[in-house]
Amino acid sequence: MKIETPYYLLDERKLLCNLRRIARLKRRSGAKCVLALKCFSTWAVFPLLRQYLDGTTSSALYEVRLGAEEFGGETHAYCVGYKPEEMPAIRRYANKVIFNSLSQLDHLAPTVRPRSIGLRVNPGFSYSHYELADPACAFSRLGVRDTAAVRRAVECGAVEGLMFHFNCENADFPALVHMLDRLTAQYAFELERVRWVSLGGGIAFTNDGYPLEALAARLQEFTRRFDVQVYLEPGEAVVTRTTELVTTIVDIVHNEADIAIVDAAVEPHMLDLLIYRDPAKGVAGATGGPHRYRLAGRTCLAGDVFGDFAFPRPLRVGQRLRIQDAGGYTMVKKNWFNGVAMPAIVVRRLDGTIDVVRRFGYTDFKNSLS
Numbered sequence: 523m524k525i526e527t528p529y530y531l532l533d534e535r536k537l538l539c540n541l542r543r544i545a546r547l548k549r550r551s552g553a554k555c556v557l558a559l560k561c562f563s564t565w566a567v568f569p570l571l572r573q574y575l576d577g578t579t580s581s582a583l584y585e586v587r588l589g590a591e592e593f594g595g596e597t598h599a600y601c602v603g604y605k606p607e608e609m610p611a612i613r614r615y616a617n618k619v620i621f622n623s624l625s626q627l628d629h630l631a632p633t634v635r636p637r638s639i640g641l642r643v644n645p646g647f648s649y650s651h652y653e654l655a656d657p658a659c660a661f662s663r664l665g666v667r668d669t670a671a672v673r674r675a676v677e678c679g680a681v682e683g684l685m686f687h688f689n690c691e692n693a694d695f696p697a698l699v700h701m702l703d704r705l706t707a708q709y710a711f712e713l714e715r716v717r718w719v720s721l722g723g724g725i726a727f728t729n730d731g732y733p734l735e736a737l738a739a740r741l742q743e744f745t746r747r748f749d750v751q752v753y754l755e756p757g758e759a760v761v762t763r764t765t766e767l768v769t770t771i772v773d774i775v776h777n778e779a780d781i782a783i784v785d786a787a788v789e790p791h792m793l794d795l796l797i798y799r800d801p802a803k804g805v806a807g808a809t810g811g812p813h814r815y816r817l818a819g820r821t822c823l824a825g826d827v828f829g830d831f832a833f834p835r836p837l838r839v840g841q842r843l844r845i846q847d848a849g850g851y852t853m854v855k856k857n858w859f860n861g862v863a864m865p866a867i868v869v870r871r872l873d874g875t876i877d878v879v880r881r882f883g884y885t886d887f888k889n890s891l892s
């Protein structure tokens with residue numbers, strides 16, 4: 523069976539490799555891991571993820587609900603700005619509710635009791651290669667910066683937990699350790715008084731060669747010192763290297779360079795490449811060689827480019843190209859720009875079965891507008 527392109531192909535065996543690393547970290551450290559749905563919400567594979575992860579965390583009500591309905595386990599709610607009318611639903615779906623500010627904590631925490639209440643703290647430092655994704659950037663609204671106010675909130679028992687999300691694609695373990703040391707020095711008083719602490723996402727601990735045992739030891743030490751339940755909120759680390767965007771070359775044009783145009787596009791299907799100005803991580807078969815191509819999408823945006831890749835043989839129209847590492851921050855962000863056909867979602871199950879779990883058509887495009 524040949525599936526019509528474009529489609530995202532998620533490979534459960536590859537997911538399992540990441541999940542086993544996560545399981546090892548959990549076992550050795552005592553930390554719990556909840557999936558950050560804003561990175562990846564493809565619920566067709568939740569039955570597999572659920573066996574290894576403790577639940578989900580979210581950025582807004584619909585994610586909270588999806589986590590509760592389709593994943594189960596622990597459902598953490600977080601939102602940069604809740605609306606009062608959303609709180610009954612938040613309370614229904616979430617076990618833990620994390621507030622982003624003291625004003626929202628004061629006003630809205632009473633509406634979600636007896637759920638466990640947390641507060642996001644901005645420690646004033648972070649690790650990110652991108653200014654756009656730096657939670658400790660100047661004027662950041664992400665978490666409470668006022669240390670005296672955090673202390674008061676903890677002291678009066680208004681919060682049971684704290685959340686620090688201060689990493690983005692951090693593969694540098696010594697840098698992480700340094701920041702954890704700063705965190706524990708800066709917030710020792712608070713950490714000794716809460717029951718749970720989430721260290722957020724953004725730690726690239728499922729990468730090959732990451733010092734997983736050392737991270738586990740550091741987290742275990744943190745747990746013991748403060749007598750807290752530690753949580754991590756991995757998103758990218760769960761789905762990295764598991765998913766391809768499978769495309770077909772529809773044309774090859776030449777303008778100083780050879781440009782292969784595929785039946786997908788960057789802005790609607792892999793938006794983060796455009797936002798962070800990164801090329802795609804790789805293309806299957808682009809192993810180097812004399813045949814260099816610029817790989818481009820088929821929208822009218824001049825910068826709709828996946829990247830430049832070199833192949834051992836010339837490409838031809840009709841040939842399939844598999845763009846790699848298309849799992850995180852892709853399907854959750856897809857849009858209908860240019861009315862380009864939306865990639866289907868396809869899962870290669872553990873037993874090798876190929877499941878086309880979702881196809882999108884003209885009606886979906888039309889119904890997304892009115």
Ligand SMILES: *Cc1c(COP(=O)(O)O)cnc(C)c1O
Pocket residue numbers: 558560561600687689690691722723724725755756757758759
């Ligand atoms: C984005 C985000 C995550 C997940 O980040 P990854 O880099 O995908 O691991 C976790 N927690 C919070 C609060 C976030 O904003």
